[in-house]
Amino acid sequence: MKELRSFGWYAARISPHLPREAFQPVxxxxxxGAVYLTIIMSSILLITIVDLHWWINVLLAFVLGFSFAGIGFLGxxxxxxxxxxxxxxRNVLGAIALWPLCTGPKLWRKWHNIEHHVHTQHEETDPDAWASLEQFYQRPYMKWVYKLPMWFRSTISFTCFSLTFTVHSLRMFFRYVREFKQRARLKVITQLVLPWSTWIGLLVLIGFEKWLFAFLIPLLIANFILIAYISTNHRLNPLVPVNDPLANTLTVTVPKWVDVLHFNFSYHTEHHLFPAMNPKYYPLVKKEIKKRWPDRYHELSLFKALLTLWKTPRIYYKAKELIDPHRGHVYGSLGNGLDPNQIKVKKLK
Incomplete structure (x- = not known):
């Protein structure tokens, strides 16, 4: 791993070469978001009031799932x-956008904007970082999981993509809710309860069969789409003592039309350099990064990144490598020997 630099170090060198409007809200x-909101409300209303054939309900559930994810990216x-x-x-619009995902804006800003962005891939303080080998030995359930064959673990892990965002969001609620002062804590609790009350109320109103297509299946689909991105953001990168986005973050590539639907969420290294910049301008940031530090920049297609996740374990060994503890198999991380085109394994000595 080359010398680590802070995100501010990179930003200071790129900012003068970007247009002034890149730093303004859009x-x-x-x-x-209005288009997604219209699709969501119309689709739910259609499922609710019309007795449609099951395959039309399935189609609408997929449309809703993609819309839940899309408006979540906007949130x-x-x-x-x-x-x-x-x-x-900002908070009202963010709450509306994250309503289908049942995540409140105040919790999100604490968990994601503050804790994750400030401490990205720090072993102890990033709430989204995966476990080190030392943490692995302190968690009995992980010892049991890693006795399973890797192909089976990967199958279960990818299947659980459909639940992961929702489960992790609830975990973050219980992790951080006590850190808010009393008045703010009440807001955090309210912002959790209101969305869930809405969707549970819909269940009572329309019955389980229609609710399955109007909310549950769409939520599972949205979870999967979100985690397909989120799982590749950092999990192939090393743990780091310095928040260096070119070391600890991966940008994935998707077709242009997907970037349009997902608001350029694929540009994740760029996002960690300029989190308050509108993603509309991230292609310009990417161009500047690749001009200055092409050997430090990590970029893979989303498919290749997911395939690499499938083939590697998620336990960190000495911060820079990944390890399958029970087999003693050690893999590199991005920038530290991991070649997604030819993944090599070495035996722990």
Whole structure:
């Protein structure tokens, strides 16, 4: 691993070469949210009031799932302040965008904006970082899981993508809720209870069969899409003592039309350099990074990144490598010997 630099070090060298408008909010992004919101409300209403054939309900469930994910990506953008800057409006719009995912804006800003972005891939302080070998030995359930064959673990892990965001969001609620002062804590609790009350109320109103297509299946689909991105953001990168986005973050590539639907969420290294910049301008940031530090920049297609995740374990060994503890198999991480085109394994001595 080359010498680590802070995200501010990189940002200071790139900022002068970017247009002034790149650092301004872009309210026009809300039109995309309006489209997603219209699709969501129309699809739920259609499932609710019309007795459709099951395959049409399945099709609408997929449309809803993709829309839940899409508006969730916009919510992420909004709550970083890159769409609107007025705090109350940012929080209201963020709450609406994350409503299908049942995650409140106040918790999200604490968990994601503050803790994750400030401490990215730090072994102890990043709430999204995976376990080190030392932490592995302190968690009995992980010892049991890693006795299973890797192909089986990967199958279970990828299947659980459909639940992971929701489960992790609830974990973050219980992790951080006590850190808020009493008044703020009440807001965090309210922002959790209201979305869930809405969806449970819908269940009572329309019955389980229609609710399955109107919310549950879409939520599982949205979870899978979100985690397909989130799992590749950092999990192939090393743990680091310095928050260096070129070392600890991966940008994935997807077709252009997917970037349009997902608000450029694929540009994740760029996002960690300029989290408050609207993703509309991330292609310009990417160009500047590759011009200056092409050997430090990590970029894979989303498919290749997911395939590499499938073939490697998720326990860190000495921060820079990944290890399958029971087999003593050690793999590199990005920038530290991991070649996604030819994954090599060495035996722990």
């Amino acid at each position: 309210p026009g992004r809300l039109w995309g 992420h953008e909004i709550l970083h302040g890159s769409v609107v800057r007025t705090p109350w409006l």
